[in-house]
Amino acid sequence: MAPRRPVFSVCWFLLLLLSSVCGGRRLRGESTALTLESVRKFLTREEDSIVFSLIERAKYPRNAPAYDPSYLGSPAKFHGLSLVELFVRETEAVQAKAGRYENPVEIPFFPRHMTLTLAPPYDFPNELHAAAAAVNVSGTIWREYLDGWLPQITSQGDDGNYAPTAAADLVCLQALSRRIHYGRYVAEAKYRDAPQDYNTAIRAQDRDALMKLLTFEGQEDAVKRRVEEKAKVFGQDVTLGKRADDGGNATDYKVDPVVVYRLYGDWVIPMTKMVQVEYLLRRLD
Amino acid sequence: MAPRRPVFSVCWFLLLLLSSVCGGRRLRGESTALTLESVRKFLTREEDSIVFSLIERAKYPRNAPAYDPSYLGSPAKFHGLSLVELFVRETEAVQAKAGRYENPVEIPFFPRHMTLTLAPPYDFPNELHAAAAAVNVSGTIWREYLDGWLPQITSQGDDGNYAPTAAADLVCLQALSRRIHYGRYVAEAKYRDAPQDYNTAIRAQDRDALMKLLTFEGQEDAVKRRVEEKAKVFGQDVTLGKRADDGGNATDYKVDPVVVYRLYGDWVIPMTKMVQVEYLLRRLD
Numbered sequence: 001m002a003p004r005r006p007v008f009s010v011c012w013f014l015l016l017l018l019s020s021v022c023g024g025r026r027l028r029g030e031s032t033a034l035t036l037e038s039v040r041k042f043l044t045r046e047e048d049s050i051v052f053s054l055i056e057r058a059k060y061p062r063n064a065p066a067y068d069p070s071y072l073g074s075p076a077k078f079h080g081l082s083l084v085e086l087f088v089r090e091t092e093a094v095q096a097k098a099g100r101y102e103n104p105v106e107i108p109f110f111p112r113h114m115t116l117t118l119a120p121p122y123d124f125p126n127e128l129h130a131a132a133a134a135v136n137v138s139g140t141i142w143r144e145y146l147d148g149w150l151p152q153i154t155s156q157g158d159d160g161n162y163a164p165t166a167a168a169d170l171v172c173l174q175a176l177s178r179r180i181h182y183g184r185y186v187a188e189a190k191y192r193d194a195p196q197d198y199n200t201a202i203r204a205q206d207r208d209a210l211m212k213l214l215t216f217e218g219q220e221d222a223v224k225r226r227v228e229e230k231a232k233v234f235g236q237d238v239t240l241g242k243r244a245d246d247g248g249n250a251t252d253y254k255v256d257p258v259v260v261y262r263l264y265g266d267w268v269i270p271m272t273k274m275v276q277v278e279y280l281l282r283r284l285d
Numbered sequence: 286m287a288p289r290r291p292v293f294s295v296c297w298f299l300l301l302l303l304s305s306v307c308g309g310r311r312l313r314g315e316s317t318a319l320t321l322e323s324v325r326k327f328l329t330r331e332e333d334s335i336v337f338s339l340i341e342r343a344k345y346p347r348n349a350p351a352y353d354p355s356y357l358g359s360p361a362k363f364h365g366l367s368l369v370e371l372f373v374r375e376t377e378a379v380q381a382k383a384g385r386y387e388n389p390v391e392i393p394f395f396p397r398h399m400t401l402t403l404a405p406p407y408d409f410p411n412e413l414h415a416a417a418a419a420v421n422v423s424g425t426i427w428r429e430y431l432d433g434w435l436p437q438i439t440s441q442g443d444d445g446n447y448a449p450t451a452a453a454d455l456v457c458l459q460a461l462s463r464r465i466h467y468g469r470y471v472a473e474a475k476y477r478d479a480p481q482d483y484n485t486a487i488r489a490q491d492r493d494a495l496m497k498l499l500t501f502e503g504q505e506d507a508v509k510r511r512v513e514e515k516a517k518v519f520g521q522d523v524t525l526g527k528r529a530d531d532g533g534n535a536t537d538y539k540v541d542p543v544v545v546y547r548l549y550g551d552w553v554i555p556m557t558k559m560v561q562v563e564y565l566l567r568r569l570d
């Protein structure tokens with residue numbers, strides 16, 4: 001019923017070229033309302049997105065063939081890539097066309113030379129210091145999510161749903177990447193709030209001193225306990241007339257809340273701080 | 286850091302053709318363990334996915350330009366399609382390559398002539414009666430989600446994040462479509478459980494009688510109240526030491542629980558029953 005007006009890829013590609021020739025460059029907005037409070041709100045809301053995405057990935061079993069390059073055939077056939085990597089590359093290309101990466105909050109895992117967008121320019125706010133904005137740990141996020149964390153949030157098994165599995169992985173990866181790379185905004189907000197606190201360490205290019213300035217163990221502990229709580233609240237089986245209480249076992253939840261606690265404590269928070277340090281090191285360039 | 290091995294679309298396309306020529310047809314599995322209980326479990330889990338997807342879409346404002354065909358330029362330029370429709374068509378094409386629609390549980394909004402898959406065949410169970418499996422209400426779901434429900438779950442506004450908005454819409458649409466089209470499985474399970482209850486109405490092609498046989502108001506009421514509760518539980522702001530209680534206002538939640546109640550009561554449940562009726566009408570063909 002739906003497909004009334006066919007669109008062909010070649011057609012789209014030609015129009016894309018035309019659009020890039022005729023269209024103007026995006027005008028970057030001036031800095032707006034980046035504050036410690038706006039940063040805190042963003043990070044808190046992203047926790048929900050991350051927990052939802054993990055729960056939705058855990059709906060499918062491990063589905064190992066989707067990550068095994070040999071599954072698609074001989075190594076030469078698809079450059080030795082896995083189904084998930086091919087899927088993410090192609091999906092990111094579609095999202096780039098629709099303008100996703102024009103917003104500097106979003107960073108692709110596989111940036112392409114062709115980053116043209118079909119959409120007219122949108123005036124996204126430009127909050128970051130230009131010389132520091134390019135901090136990028138996408139490669140590490142990709143590797144550590146797939147090799148380290150994915151096995152902990154999924155059960156053994158193979159149900160053949162590799163495309164929904166890859167789509168769910170991409171949502172997890174995008175949410176984690178957005179959160180970790182938001183360290184650039186966190187650092188910028190902190191720097192604007194009290195530049196004098198950071199200037200000496202930045203001039204000395206002193207990583208350890210910066211890390212110390214950015215570390216608040218009490219706050220980090222509260223975040224870890226809150227995401228564990230979110231994994232319990234969002235991952236419970238909701239039934240009428242009762243809600244899960246804190247006494248539940250890991251098996252009562254769709255993703256183990258202790259794994260989510262460690263995901264943040266051992267990885268997301270340290271990675272975000274690393275991004276903050278790298279950003280600040282370039283903040284006076 | 287990530288892009289070490291470039292893949293080009295043309296290359297992929299040629300390999301896709303090669304794969305389709307060399308690869309065998311998927312062997313369909315025999316019927317397995319479809320029961321009233323397995324159907325109930327599937328539908329209950331899908332409620333969580335639907336509520337998560339609505340909450341994630343509501344993170345972005347309405348973003349009206351993404352739905353306005355004139356936003357991308359003159360009507361001739363992109364066949365008069367909106368950014369969201371172009372985005373969904375292209376994303377579904379990538380998901381088709383990765384084998385999504387080989388599983389009969391999944392139905393695309395824009396089926397293409399090119400539905401080749403890169404992945405080797407997977408033996409998905411074949412639970413449906415062949416003559417009835419093609420029941421399809423994708424066009425209605427697309428239209429009523431975008432025109433009717435989307436304005437009720439989003440706030441006015443435009444933040445320029447059209448690609449993440451379109452991606453969030455696709456997740457909503459896929460979850461709703463999977464749930465509504467699962468009516469085929471619901472009908473099959475009910476028919477297998479007690480064929481004698483349905484045969485007379487099917488032979489008489491009596492829609493009203495079938496609808497009556499499929500209607501259990503008490504059960505439907507419980508489902509509506511449960512999804513409303515899920516919207517409260519999953520859409521609350523989780524803070525340490527307290528959880529939202531039932532006395533909250535609509536504004537305390539990321540999506541209004543009353544809208545989710547009506548989404549199910551006025552639309553998802555009636556649509557699923559319509560799919561069940563259409564399936565049963567062909568069950569003896």
